[in-house]
Amino acid sequence: MRLTETVDRRRSLYRGRRVTLHGWTLPEDNEFQEISSTEWVCSKKPLVLYLQVPGAQWQISGLDVGVYPLTPRSRTWIVNKVTGCAARRTGFFVTPDFACTSHAVQGDTLEAVWASPKRPGLRTNLQDMVTAYVIFSRVRSGGAIKLLNAFAPKLFQSGPPVGASMLLKKLRGELLEEDIEEAFKTAEEQQESRHEKDLLDDIYICQACTESAGTRRGKAARDFGVRKPADVWNCILKDGFWTKCSECKLNISKPQRTAGNATGQFGGRRGAAGGERGREFGELGAARGRMLGERGAAHGALGKNFGGMGAASGVRGAASGAVGAASGVLGAAAGAVGAASGAVGAAFGVLGAASGVLGASSGVVGAASGLLGATHGALGAASGV
Numbered sequence: 519m520r521l522t523e524t525v526d527r528r529r530s531l532y533r534g535r536r537v538t539l540h541g542w543t544l545p546e547d548n549e550f551q552e553i554s555s556t557e558w559v560c561s562k563k564p565l566v567l568y569l570q571v572p573g574a575q576w577q578i579s580g581l582d583v584g585v586y587p588l589t590p591r592s593r594t595w596i597v598n599k600v601t602g603c604a605a606r607r608t609g610f611f612v613t614p615d616f617a618c619t620s621h622a623v624q625g626d627t628l629e630a631v632w633a634s635p636k637r638p639g640l641r642t643n644l645q646d647m648v649t650a651y652v653i654f655s656r657v658r659s660g661g662a663i664k665l666l667n668a669f670a671p672k673l674f675q676s677g678p679p680v681g682a683s684m685l686l687k688k689l690r691g692e693l694l695e696e697d698i699e700e701a702f703k704t705a706e707e708q709q710e711s712r713h714e715k716d717l718l719d720d721i722y723i724c725q726a727c728t729e730s731a732g733t734r735r736g737k738a739a740r741d742f743g744v745r746k747p748a749d750v751w752n753c754i755l756k757d758g759f760w761t762k763c764s765e766c767k768l769n770i771s772k773p774q775r776t777a778g779n780a781t782g783q784f785g786g787r788r789g790a791a792g793g794e795r796g797r798e799f800g801e802l803g804a805a806r807g808r809m810l811g812e813r814g815a816a817h818g819a820l821g822k823n824f825g826g827m828g829a830a831s832g833v834r835g836a837a838s839g840a841v842g843a844a845s846g847v848l849g850a851a852a853g854a855v856g857a858a859s860g861a862v863g864a865a866f867g868v869l870g871a872a873s874g875v876l877g878a879s880s881g882v883v884g885a886a887s888g889l890l891g892a893t894h895g896a897l898g899a900a901s902g903v
């Protein structure tokens with residue numbers, strides 16, 4: 519629990535101090551009402567709440583060390599200044615410590631925090647950054663921070679606090695007394711313009727575009743389907759590194775976009791085609807492996823006659839054989855993709871399923887052919903050596 523007012527200065531029981539509930543004294547005529555298996559309501563306000571103050575060394579007679587007896591207090595306040603209507607309430611200056619503002623924990627060291635910094639899609643300013651900084655820096659290690667929500671990407675891009683950085687510059691002698699005012703103005707304007715820049719004007723990286731280009735590829739927010747700042751989280755930031763632009767997303771999800779039986783037939787056909795292709799690849803790989811293996815053997819034979827040169831060619835033949843084998847494996851993989859597509863098809867239509875199975879078996883044949891290619895390649899290598 520947390521104190522909502524200062525109750526005892528001598529014992530450092532200031533407003534905001536954390537305590538735990540140690541016990542209570544209830545009026546004799548109190549009755550309990552059961553709300554649920556874990557919740558009871560008292561008909562009367564407790565006479566005293568006993569609060570355990572962590573780390574306290576003092577002792578109040580008759581109580582355990584660090585236990586403070588908190589009694590109810592009353593406060594009267596004016597509700598309406600015109601009518602003079604007043605209210606009076608009696609209660610305890612303590613509240614359940616479920617959550618608090620960053621302001622309330624400034625200077626504290628906490629075991630852990632559940633932080634809720636400003637969300638993406640919201641404009642941020644320097645104050646928001648300082649607030650988040652206060653929250654994040656209350657713990658001893660990053661592992662003690664749990665984020666309740668993602669935070670705005672611009673939150674920590676506000677630059678240094680103007681006043682503090684100007685003071686440091688002045689103390690370092692980088693800034694003259696007479697230039698301070700001007701520098702202050704410029705820095706504040708710069709900071710302002712940073713926030714002026716809308717999330718929508720930013721460039722974001724598309725993972726798929728980057729991958730196909732081999733270098734970081736950025737696109738405008740609208741290319742990710744963003745229409746308003748609040749979309750930035752859903753359309754871009756949510757996927758982190760794997761963010762894809764609308765175009766790339768469309769290319770990936772095309773097969774799944776066709777509905778129902780058509781999808782099944784399509785998937786089946788694709789499965790069969792994939793299997794066929796896998797088999798072809800496998801045969802190709804095997805043939806190539808065989809050919810290159812034979813070539814390796816020939817080179818090897820040549821090597822026998824021509825000494826060192828022939829041996830080198832043999833080694834090359836072996837390497838070529840391995841390439842052939844790799845092609846075979848590629849064929850098998852393509853076959854497996856075909857089989858997977860075939861499985862999708864099966865779920866939607868018998869026709870699709872049958873074709874898919876065909877694709878799967880073709881894929882297996884492709885794999886076998888690939889292995890054959892590998893064997894031939896190895897054979898070639900052996901001959902070469």
Ligand SMILES: [Zn+2]
Nearest residue numbers: 724727763766
């Ligand atoms: Zn893209």
